[in-house]
Amino acid sequence: MPNRHTAVLSAAALTAALAAVVSPGAASAACHPDARDLLLTYQPVDHTVTDARYHLARLTIDNRDRRCALGGGWALYFNSVRQPAAVLAGEDGGTARGQLAAQGLAVARADAAQSGDFYALRPVDGFRPVAPGERRKIDINVELWAVHKSDAPAGWTIAFGGGKPQWVPARSLLDPADPKQTTAFSGDNRPVESAATRYAANTAPETDLTLKQSLVPQPLSAAASGGTVAIGGGSPVSAPRSLRGEERYLRSALRDVARGRGAPISLRVDPRLDVDRDGEADPEGYTLTATGRGVRITGADRAGVLYGIQTLRQLVPAAGYEAAARGRRPAAVRVPRAEIADAPLFGYRGLHIDVGRHFETAATVKKFLDLMSFTKLNKLHFGLTNDEGWRLQIPGLPELTGYGSKRELDLKETGALHQGMGSADDLDPGDGIARKPRDETEANLGHRPAYQGFEQGTLNFVGKGSGFYTVGEFQEILRYAAERHIEVIPELNFPAHARAAVQSMEHRHRRTHDSTYRLLDPADTSRHVSVQYYNDNLVNPCLDSTYRFLDKVVSEVAEMYARAGVPFERLNLGGDEPPGPPEGWWSGSPACRDNPETAGQSGEELKRMFFTRWNAIAQKAAGKTAGWEDITDPTHSFRLKGFSPLPWQNVWGWGREDWAYRFANEGTPVILAHATNLYMDLAYNKDPDEPGYYWAAYVDERSTFTYQPFDVYANAVEDRWGNPVTPNPSWTRLTPEGRGNILGLEAQMWGENGKTPELREYQAFPKLLGVAERAWNRETPAPGEMEAAWRVFSNTLGQKTFPLLSFYRPVGLAGEGVNYRIPPPGARISGGTLSANVRNPGMAIEYSTDGRTWRRYGGPAEVGAYALTRTRAADGRTSRISPAGVPAWDGGAPYKAGALVSHQGELYRATRAGTGREPGAAGGHWSLLR
Numbered sequence: 038m039p040n041r042h043t044a045v046l047s048a049a050a051l052t053a054a055l056a057a058v059v060s061p062g063a064a065s066a067a068c069h070p071d072a073r074d075l076l077l078t079y080q081p082v083d084h085t086v087t088d089a090r091y092h093l094a095r096l097t098i099d100n101r102d103r104r105c106a107l108g109g110g111w112a113l114y115f116n117s118v119r120q121p122a123a124v125l126a127g128e129d130g131g132t133a134r135g136q137l138a139a140q141g142l143a144v145a146r147a148d149a150a151q152s153g154d155f156y157a158l159r160p161v162d163g164f165r166p167v168a169p170g171e172r173r174k175i176d177i178n179v180e181l182w183a184v185h186k187s188d189a190p191a192g193w194t195i196a197f198g199g200g201k202p203q204w205v206p207a208r209s210l211l212d213p214a215d216p217k218q219t220t221a222f223s224g225d226n227r228p229v230e231s232a233a234t235r236y237a238a239n240t241a242p243e244t245d246l247t248l249k250q251s252l253v254p255q256p257l258s259a260a261a262s263g264g265t266v267a268i269g270g271g272s273p274v275s276a277p278r279s280l281r282g283e284e285r286y287l288r289s290a291l292r293d294v295a296r297g298r299g300a301p302i303s304l305r306v307d308p309r310l311d312v313d314r315d316g317e318a319d320p321e322g323y324t325l326t327a328t329g330r331g332v333r334i335t336g337a338d339r340a341g342v343l344y345g346i347q348t349l350r351q352l353v354p355a356a357g358y359e360a361a362a363r364g365r366r367p368a369a370v371r372v373p374r375a376e377i378a379d380a381p382l383f384g385y386r387g388l389h390i391d392v393g394r395h396f397e398t399a400a401t402v403k404k405f406l407d408l409m410s411f412t413k414l415n416k417l418h419f420g421l422t423n424d425e426g427w428r429l430q431i432p433g434l435p436e437l438t439g440y441g442s443k444r445e446l447d448l449k450e451t452g453a454l455h456q457g458m459g460s461a462d463d464l465d466p467g468d469g470i471a472r473k474p475r476d477e478t479e480a481n482l483g484h485r486p487a488y489q490g491f492e493q494g495t496l497n498f499v500g501k502g503s504g505f506y507t508v509g510e511f512q513e514i515l516r517y518a519a520e521r522h523i524e525v526i527p528e529l530n531f532p533a534h535a536r537a538a539v540q541s542m543e544h545r546h547r548r549t550h551d552s553t554y555r556l557l558d559p560a561d562t563s564r565h566v567s568v569q570y571y572n573d574n575l576v577n578p579c580l581d582s583t584y585r586f587l588d589k590v591v592s593e594v595a596e597m598y599a600r601a602g603v604p605f606e607r608l609n610l611g612g613d614e615p616p617g618p619p620e621g622w623w624s625g626s627p628a629c630r631d632n633p634e635t636a637g638q639s640g641e642e643l644k645r646m647f648f649t650r651w652n653a654i655a656q657k658a659a660g661k662t663a664g665w666e667d668i669t670d671p672t673h674s675f676r677l678k679g680f681s682p683l684p685w686q687n688v689w690g691w692g693r694e695d696w697a698y699r700f701a702n703e704g705t706p707v708i709l710a711h712a713t714n715l716y717m718d719l720a721y722n723k724d725p726d727e728p729g730y731y732w733a734a735y736v737d738e739r740s741t742f743t744y745q746p747f748d749v750y751a752n753a754v755e756d757r758w759g760n761p762v763t764p765n766p767s768w769t770r771l772t773p774e775g776r777g778n779i780l781g782l783e784a785q786m787w788g789e790n791g792k793t794p795e796l797r798e799y800q801a802f803p804k805l806l807g808v809a810e811r812a813w814n815r816e817t818p819a820p821g822e823m824e825a826a827w828r829v830f831s832n833t834l835g836q837k838t839f840p841l842l843s844f845y846r847p848v849g850l851a852g853e854g855v856n857y858r859i860p861p862p863g864a865r866i867s868g869g870t871l872s873a874n875v876r877n878p879g880m881a882i883e884y885s886t887d888g889r890t891w892r893r894y895g896g897p898a899e900v901g902a903y904a905l906t907r908t909r910a911a912d913g914r915t916s917r918i919s920p921a922g923v924p925a926w927d928g929g930a931p932y933k934a935g936a937l938v939s940h941q942g943e944l945y946r947a948t949r950a951g952t953g954r955e956p957g958a959a960g961g962h963w964s965l966l967r
Contacts, residue, residue: 069111070102070169072195072203072472077113079189080210080941081218084182089222090129091122092182096158096175100167107167110198113158113205114147114446116459117190118789120570121156122178133178140175141165148448148455152536152572153424155455156190172958182221185720186211186942187728187790191459191496194446194470202446203471206482208493210941211725214925219725227735227759230724232906232919236863236874241828243836243878248375250829251837252351253806254413254813256379257312265371266327268302268349269295276304282520283342286848290350293846294361297368300331304346310337312380313815321415322380325349327372337380340522344413348377351411355840355911362844362853362912383746385708385781386812387416388805390797393423393530393537394458394788396442396504400850401794403517405801407847408855410521412809417518418609418663418783420528421506424536424567424574425457428505429527431593434545434554434586441541444502445469453503454537458789460500473498477793484967488795488856490726490917500792512601517849519603526663527594530611531587532647533567536574542586554586562625567616575616578647579629587654595658608655610680612648613665645675652677663708671699681780683710688733689753689762695769697749702775709782714744714752715808717786717800721858725942726917728790729800733757741807742830743823746782747771751820784808795856802842802857803834835877843912859916862894862906866922871900873921881909887935888918888946888966903937905944905966918966920944926956937966 076099083093100107121144122133137143141164147157167173183189189209194202212218213229228234249259270292276284283304312322323336323345332349336342349372357370388409390402406417421428427441443453444461446469453468462468464480474480474497481494492499506514518525531538539556546555556576566572576583591608598605615622622640629635635643648668655662656679666684669675684697684707701707709715712733719736720729734740734757745751748771750764771779784805791797810830811817818826842855860876864884873882873894882894885905892898894906903922907915926940931952938945938956944966945956954962 068105074102269299269369271298319380358844383781387783389418391420391788441537442505460502528609610664612668835879861919864921
């Protein structure tokens with residue numbers, strides 16, 4: 038970022054700078070650097086200092102202010118998903134505190150509650166001021182590991198002398214070529230993805246696709262009969278009155294792509310439609326017949342008709358969508374004449390969207406709903422509440438959104454929850470943070486973000502920490518979903534992950550002294566800590582006010598459904614990750630200890646009592662309930678009436694690999710939610726520039742496409758660290774009877790790293806396409822057939838689906854295109870010749886030898902010692918740059934203008950000749966390539 042101060046120091050500034058050297062304390066009292074002229078760089082440097090306990094990281098403070106030293110009396114605030122080891126108890130914490138103290142620093146939790154992921158770094162005795170122009174490297178031990186850039190601390194601000202915190206620009210670096218930075222611990226044997234590993238993995242040859250293979254998900258049968266038929270926005274559509282909604286949807290979709298008349302289209306319902314000809318009707322099934330006379334869609338029900346329309350939308354050539362997107366909407370588009378018959382494997386085909394961690398607008402949710410319908414998914418599990426935010430207006434409880442939907446830099450949390458997960462109120466003012474970035478480009482340190490991987494802006498307050506849906510907006514979402522035959526299943530997460538609700542009701546109590554809906558016992562001395570380090574997020578099951586609150590919330594939600602004219606069929610109770618240890622749950626609560634009905638009960642017994650009552654409250658409004666596997670346990674007898682668990686913790690080696698099948702075999706209806714294959718928020722692979730977590734596995738579209746719903750152990754090939762896995766013979770196998778209790782499956786898109794709509798789309802696509810295939814397609818390839826099926830699917834995405842998504846327009850909404858992940862190419866150089874390939878055949882590859890001029894790759898090319906490659910999508914967007922043979926920067930070697938180097942995971946081009954000038958330093962010798 039350019040320095041805004043003049044190059045010539047005034048006499049007063051020179052005096053201040055000299056005073057900083059002679060008398061740091063005096064200088065800092067008179068002069069503080071401009072917060073925007075500080076730059077913080079976080080980089081893990083050594084994972085070998087301990088094994089899987091903590092790693093050594095380096096925080097560099099670059100004082101680019103030319104007048105003032107960074108002296109004493111300041112506090113740097115930040116969020117971190119990894120705890121600084123100095124806040125830990127015991128030997129590790131003591132060692133880490135000593136390490137910082139030797140550098141004149143200390144770190145502690147920042148907020149008054151001492152709860153969560155919010156920290157402050159402060160100078161203490163012995164701190165040596167950071168002089169103008171100085172770069173100070175600070176060593177800090179941080180728990181566990183950090184092998185992705187998105188693991189870095191985020192949301193940095195600085196406050197001088199207790200003043201208002203101001204944004205400090207921050208970045209994350211990680212060198213993929215340094216094993217100490219990329220190997221989490223001794224058991225991590227997973228290689229870092231590179232151009233070379235991609236080149237070896239991209240084995241799918243480009244092949245011609247049949248009509249059936251061109252559709253996602255693949256239908257049961259599809260046969261082209263030769264020729265095409267023209268359709269358009271003015272095509273006559275005939276449909277009975279009962280299909281008025283589907284008719285409107287079709288007309289709107291056609292008008293988006295073609296303006297004129299075309300062949301007629303008829304819609305009808307045949308409740309006896311037997312697509313697979315087994316003698317029974319197929320719910321949600323359809324047939325589509327396109328001839329020279331027009332198109333006929335017949336559904337077993339209204340949903341089946343809509344799915345036939347979605348298939349018709351996929352038959353429209355991508356060129357038609359592109360022309361419409363570029364303002365050249367044709368009169369008509371031509372679709373192949375064909376016979377298609379189809380019906381789903383599962384009745385439950387879901388996507389979970391978490392908006393508690395980071396909020397998404399109603400428009401973003403609607404776009405996902407239309408994309409769900411396009412891929413024939415039918416259940417939106419809507420995560421409306423979590424520790425970090427309550428997202429739904431509840432009449433009569435204004436504090437839930439007036440307090441619990443907002444995040445601010447408010448250490449005492451007097452008017453909002455504290456800043457969390459690196460965000461408050463996005464880049465908007467009014468959240469206690471001064472001088473935030475003006476836009477996403479400034480937040481991204483001067484580069485417009487492409488959201489094709491990690492962006493530095495996500496460390497610099499990009500992300501909707503605040504926000505909620507009004508009653509009206511929620512009802513609009515319900516109606517929009519119902520038009521697409523998607524059931525919205527709200528999740529109200531209790532008793533854990535409930536900090537937003539708990540603290541909102543405490544805020545209500547402080548303001549009104551009303552305990553009617555209070556959720557915690559103020560005299561409770563129990564101690565517990567959640568996975569996200571919260572110690573005040575657990576509702577108390579022994580308070581009548583807890584159940585009054587739940588009843589009030591559920592009643593209001595039910596009223597929203599009723600007024601929207603949408604059935605309220607299922608509510609998700611939440612119930613995941615109760616904070617440990619179990620013996621700490623409410624053991625110190627007088628409300629539990631002094632109540633004859635609960636006295637002497639263990640934490641586990643109190644938890645079961647809570648869920649029994651919570652389930653009964655929920656089912657007064659919704660006929661069925663669901664929730665995370667944590668609520669119940671196949672090894673115990675505790676079960677809830679009308680409840681379906683979502684087993685998720687099948688991580689190989691964790692002991693819950695077979696819970697889904699144990700539930701199903703005993704007769705409990707199950708919704709598969711396995712983290713190893715169905716978590717959209719997990720990183721695509723072990724590339725430091727892939728955003729996301731990796732606690733369960735790396736998940737990409739191959740993970741979702743190759744998922745085996747009825748034999749998940751076939752996916753147990755390797756663990757999250759790349760080590761071979763052998764399925765345990767003792768794991769329970771699914772019985773034929775149990776198979777009938779698998780309701781379906783659900784993809785999970787948690788929101789911690791989904792800080793923008795573009796990142797949500799990047800997380801979901803193409804992964805969600807594999808989920809749709811396994812949820813809908815009845816012909817799941819056997820494990821031995823999966824490799825051949827995967828190669829076809831790779832071609833389908835590259836040749837057909839990605840071009841459609843490039844120009845996709847959701848029905849009833851403005852805007853085009855989906856920010857799907859564009860796969861970086863594979864590449865290698867041998868003897869000066871570049872060879873390159875791409876994961877999805879049909880996509881274009883480009884290469885460059887100078888980072889400025891790009892050429893289309895058509896086969897092996899002479900490039901010399903190194904080259905850059907990238908993949909270009911149909912809409913002109915490109916993947917991240919994938920370098921081949923680019924040398925690492927050598928600090929002592931001279932360089933010529935135009936030279937390319939890699940340095941700490943970034944690519945640079947020399948703008949002038951020189952020597953010794955480090956890439957990323959001020960001075961204009963290097964240009965960062967994005």
